[in-house]
Amino acid sequence: MQSDSLSMKKRPFFLRWAWREIRQGQLWLVTLALSLIIACVFALSALVSRVEGIIVSQGRSALAADMVLKSSQAVDLQKLSTNKVTTSQQTRFGTMAFSDNGMQLVSVKAVDAKFPLRGDLRLQASDQSMHHHVNPGELWLSERLFSLLDVKVGDTLMLGDGELTISGRILEDPELSFNPFSQMPAVLINNQDIAAIGGIQEGSRISYRYYFSGSDSDLADIRETMKLTPSQRWLTENDAGRSGDFIERARQYLSLTLVLVVLMASATLVLTCQHYASTRITSVAMMKSLGASRRFLWRWLLQQIAVVFSVAIGVGLLLGFGLEWLLRYPLQQLLPDELPTIGFAPLVISLLLALFISLPALGIPLSRLVNASAMNTVQATQTPTSKFSAIWLLLIFPVFAAVWWIGSNIFVWLTLLGMVALLVLLALVGLAAIALLQKIKLGSAYALALSRVNRSKAKTATQLAALTCSLMLLAVIGLLRNELLADWKNTLPADAPNVFAINIAPEQQQAYLAYLDENKLERSEGYPVTRGRLVAINEERFYSNEENSSEEQKADSDSENSRSRDESLRRELNFTWAKTLPTHNEVIVGKWGSSSGVSVESGVAKRLNIALGDKLAFTVGGLEFNATVNSIRDVEWRNMKPNFYFIFTPDVLQSFPATWLVSFRVNDQQSDLLNTLASNYPTVSVLDLRMMATRIQALLAQVSWSLTVLAGLGVLSGLLLIMTLLRLSISERQTEIQLYRTLGASRKRIAATLWFEYGIIALLAGIIAAIGAEFVVGLLVVKGFELPFTLHPFMWLGLPVLAIGLVYLVSRSQIKKLLLPLR
Structure with a gap:
């Protein structure tokens, strides 16, 4: 009974102590980091859930079914x-x-x-x-x-x-x-x-x-x-028509943004936990010198962490609900009236991720803290660590969470692997750059700052890596968003064709095009079109007509050549010929010729294993002919321009009968022109795609706004985390600054030293982050999204300026606070 009574008395004491630790600033950084993880994960996963639901709903609505x-x-x-x-x-x-x-x-x-x-x-x-x-x-x-x-x-x-x-x-x-x-x-x-x-x-x-x-x-x-x-x-909504491409890319980007924000918050949590453990070494040593057992210390620390978690969960979920509402507010005109429900998944995911991340982030430094020697009350000593401790097994939890959560998302894994590879390189580049900066003479404050950086290489490397990774992740989120939106804008620009005219007879072609030009309609080139089939590649024939081939033939064909199942071999295709290839097609392999040649679209070339120099056999109207592959083209099928799998040189196809095709654009005030064309050319089929183009533009606008808002939240979260890291780093300098003042250093000299030190770290972090972001974005764009990659010169200046600006904003107030007691 006496033991139970003592335990009851201790519990309020521990709770009051824990609350005082948070209130006085010892645990508030840990609480803030946990709150940010919960809030960001909840808000982003809730909005991702809603946006994915909307995207899926839009895609399924376009199918008229699930x-x-x-x-x-x-x-x-x-x-x-x-x-x-x-x-x-x-x-x-x-x-x-x-x-x-x-x-x-x-x-x-x-x-x-x-x-x-x-x-x-x-x-x-x-x-x-x-x-x-x-x-x-x-x-x-x-x-x-x-x-x-x-x-x-x-x-x-x-x-x-x-x-x-x-x-x-x-x-x-x-x-x-x-x-x-x-x-x-x-x-x-x-x-x-x-x-x-x-x-x-x-x-x-x-x-x-x-x-x-x-x-x-x-x-x-x-x-x-x-x-x-x-x-x-x-x-399904992912592969119905060409809309599935950007729907899937949007979904992948949403998931990637969420993972990157969690990475930034996790890095902050790890550093804040280490900072808390380092500030409590003296207190733990004093308790041990007074006879406190390890069990007592663990109970003391765990009850503080329990209070921290309770506060973080409350604050994080409250912020998460607010952030999710703020994210939806700009999209009210675009989102449907009945939003998809988020269910309990965002709540469960945010709490589980916070728990799995915090287990090693808190467990490892707290374990070392409990093992601290009582001698630290007299002289700071290093905590002995063994080569292997069971506490390091806690790292299994975030690793398991990452594997379970990320799954088969190739874009996220490419990003993570690229970052791991870059971290080693960035550390070496940073140390080499600091060594080179020592050769520059800019006064005693600059020399003292470099001496401080070189003297604490481990801490400097940690600060540099944290700031660099945060800046790099911000750049990756923003650049990927810009790449996707630019691709979609180029895919279906505002002036994209919205009317196709097909079955134009050869004798009508010149007059038809002249009428379009007289009315100043933006149009494509005229393309002759005839329908035919691909029947053989390098004399290897396909049984594309299932109705006329026996089951044995089909079985043999499938066993010998799996590509015979490709859709392009099971139907007639539209062939055309031209002296020059369309300007909106890009030749990626080979060179366009003038005779006996055919240019093949890259997608069908990849699926059918067609290479440069292959001999292809085709039939048109029962007549067979051959052509040699002289080039392979990259075709954007979503731009609503005339596109073809196969384009022949004129000598191959121009002897076959054909009709002509042209695309052009009309606005709402030119609808009468379509009726005039239909009346003057009754045999020409005019395909009005304006309603479809409007719906596609609306869908693109909705997804684009969603990506913009999500990227904005990711950047905002990253900026807050970077500022937290800088505040944490500068606050650790209190003892050192007091020592400098004791030795006679002036406030001006100390302030200049700090400005130089953190300015150098910010400049290096910005430059290295720009290099890393270009590498990661290039990897994702080319290997993941399969888009062309271009350099981003504005980022090379923007990231260093951003890093220095953040250091200035944080340091301006923090340095004043550090120097204030010394007046």
Whole structure:
């Protein structure tokens, strides 16, 4: 009973002591570092969770479902559907539409009444009422067809072999595609009306799409049970069309930003914990000299840490909620009304990461503190350390957390590995630079500062590495954000083409282009187009027509050559020829020739193992011909410009019949020009992509703003952490400054010495960080995001200036405080 009573009396004492330690500044830096880790991880992971949810939602809305099966053959949907998954079906085919005043080739999308499963289908009837699904007997036309066919709502339109009454116009279709050849003027009907119009005939080119909506686990089960044929593939928000590229890059950048911010906070926590342990050595030694046991010391320290954690959790979560709200506030106009929920994941992740990081950060220095000798009350001595101590096993926790959290994110691992390799190099460069600076004579204060730096090389290296890494991480976050946004801006600039004209007859080509030039429309070059197939590479033939080849042939083909499954071999492609290659294509291998040659797009060349000098065989209209690869081009498929897998020299293809293609841009005030073109050239198909381009621009704007805000938070967090590091470093100089004053040094001399010392460290950190950031960003951009890399000369000046500016801001107040008691 007496022991329990004594324990109860000790507990408030320990708590009061711990609170006094925080209040008086001994533990506030540790508390601040932990609070920053919890706040930043919570805010960033919460916003990343929301933004990823929005990105996924946008991507799935563009699919009209959570997952889509695209097939050239009908599939028994009942075998795939379950009670937990909602399904829908669409059949696509082309046919002619006839009115009393015209005719037009249209793309028919026959859907059921449940379409779409995601996104918004907006259909406007004659009474201005809005509909969102297609019912049997209804016919909905895209806006342009009303002028092309000279019809109005309520008229009868002959579609194929049947007649349907026009129900209204299509204002918005959620499905999104970057392929202009799939954007024929569209009509929507119900699946039940396919038979009435005779849409499916023997030999018809039919495309089927099966839509699924449900939980990720249920969708994964469906994918596992479905064995795909070469003519089938799954579409998700990541690989549907070209939009999946920037969606995936955005997701990777969000994760990378979060990891880098945690790294900066963790470095600060480690240094603050070491600082706290070093300031408590005298207190621990005094306790030991008075008979305190190691058990008592551990209880004393752990109760202080428990109070620190409690305060840090409260402050960190409060700041985290506030930061997450502040991050969302600028995006209110871009974010949907109903935001995705964040769940408990950000809370769990922030607390677990703080715990795993703090275990070695606090455990290792506190262990050394408890083992400090009682002789430290008389004379400072080094704490004996063995070659191996079980306490170092605590490092397993952050390592395990990193492996579990980062997973297979190649961008983050590239960054971390690059940093580890650079740390050694940076240390050597920093020491070499300091040695060179000793040869410069700038007075006694400068010499004293360099002497101080050289005398405490370990501490100087720690300060230099911490400041350098923080600056480097800030630069990496900002530069990667700029690289991604620049890539997206170049991909789909504001003046990108938004109309394609295809099937221009050769005799119409000159007049058509002249009309565009007369009306001052920005246009591309005219491209002749013919359709054909790639059938062989270096006399190795492919069985691309599954319907006409036996199962044995297909099995042999697949076993001998896995590339025969590539989509480019399973369908007809658009070929063109030209004297010169398009200016928006970059030749990366080889050189464009003038005869018997073909230039190959880099993606298909990589997938099919096509190299320079390979002999390729093609067929057009049943006629086979050969061409030799003379160059490989890098093509940006998302820029909505005419692009081709294969471009031939004129002598190879110009003898084949072809139609012409051109892209151009019209604004909202030039819509009448499209109607005039359709009237003057009724056989030319004009593909109006303005609605699609607007939706893509909106999606890009939303993701761009999200990345900007996240990068801003990362930079702000990094700046706060750098300033904390500088304050911590300068505050450690109190004893040394008192010694200088005792020896007669003036306040002016001491201040100048400190300015020189930290100015030199800041200058070196800024320069070395610029070198490291260029290396890491180059590695990530080229190997990770697969983008071209350019140097960033503004950073070479910006980082040193930023580092010196931060040192000035922090040192100005801190140095005054250090010198104040000595007046």
